[in-house]
Amino acid sequence: MVRRIFSSPLTLIGFILVFILLFLAAFAPLIATYNPLEVNFSNKLQPPSSAHIFGTDEVGRDIFSRIVYGSRISLKVGLLVVVISFPVGTMLGAIAGYFGGLVDQIIMRLTDIFLSFPGIILAMSIAAALGPSIENVLLALAVVWWPWYTRIVRSSVLSIKNAEFIESSRALGAHPFRILFKDILPNSIAPASIQASLDLGFVILAAAGLSFIGLGAQPPSPEWGAMLSSSREILREAWWAATFPGLAILFTVLGFNLLGDGLRDVLDPKQR
Incomplete structure (x- = not known):
């Protein structure tokens, strides 16, 4: 499986980019050459050099x-949003797909309500209502992201809930929740897992966008988005202040997208 994942050069590039991000976040105090919050007006707007x-x-x-320490913030937001929204969306999608009827109608209509709003606009509204902070952005993005997993998992559950091995479990008298969690869910979670790996990059991009607008x-x-925002007024005289945070966001999103595509090729039978 590992060999198949890394058989694609693009997937290998994605893995390297994600590994660099993880390495920077894990060893930020050792890699960073200065205190990221230390103000020194005598060195302001210095171009790239051996010292900086x-x-x-x-x-x-x-x-x-600041970029090195910002990797911790971006990775924290991306992981926590997916860790919160993925289980919620997966559970609701599995319950809706398996039990159907009124339960399915209630869950899916609630899902449709959330999906009827543009995701970033809804996240902006929630973050603005709660107040500007990275914690509120995390919560806002988690609220926005779970419906996608609900729809994906529900579709997968519907496609296998009447399979022969499921019917055999029912004939043996297995409890419905045992069938759902032991037989159906493990066989229907792969598409949502692939989506989660892709979403890590998009969550980081969305969080940076919300920080950019304050x-x-x-x-x-x-934080990379906040760094971009503060550098807008000095862009002409200090191109590096916006360029490097922007590149950090670019390579992070690209890395997760390339790695997610590689996982999809391996885990999704339709791609084989």
């Missing part, structure tokens, strides 16, 4: 160190 390889921002903070992480937090 990514340059400094408008108050003299080292951009490389609804997420607040200064002086070294």
Whole structure:
């Protein structure tokens, strides 16, 4: 399986990019050359050099160190949103698909209500109502993301709930919840898992977007979207202040997308 995942050069590139992100987040105190919050006006707007390889921002903070520590924030948001929304959406989708009837109607109509709003607009509304902070952005994105897993898992459950091995379990008198959690769910969770691996990058991008417009992480937090926002006014005189945080977001999203595509090719039978 591992060989099949890495048989594609693009998937290997994705794995390398994600590994770099994980490495930066795990060893940020050892990799960062400066305190990411340390202000030094005598060094403000310094271009990339041997002393500051990514340059400094408008108050003299080292951009490389801020990007390294920002990887922790971005990875934390991405993982927590998926960890919260994936189980909720999976459970609701499995229950709706297996039991059907009124239960299915209630769950799916609730899902349709959430999906009827553009995701980023709904997340913006929730984050604005709760107040600007990275924690509220995390909660807002989790609320927005779970319906997608519900629809995916429900579709998978509907496709296998009348399979022969499921009918055999029913004939043997197995409890419905045992059939659902022991037989059906393990065989229908792969598409949602693939989607979750792809969503990590999109969640990080959405969180950066919300921070960029002031609804997420607040200064002086070294969050990539907030760094982009604060560098808008100095873009002409200090191109590096926006370029490197933007590249960090680009390569992170690209890495998760490429790795997710590789997992899909391996785990999704329709892709074989």
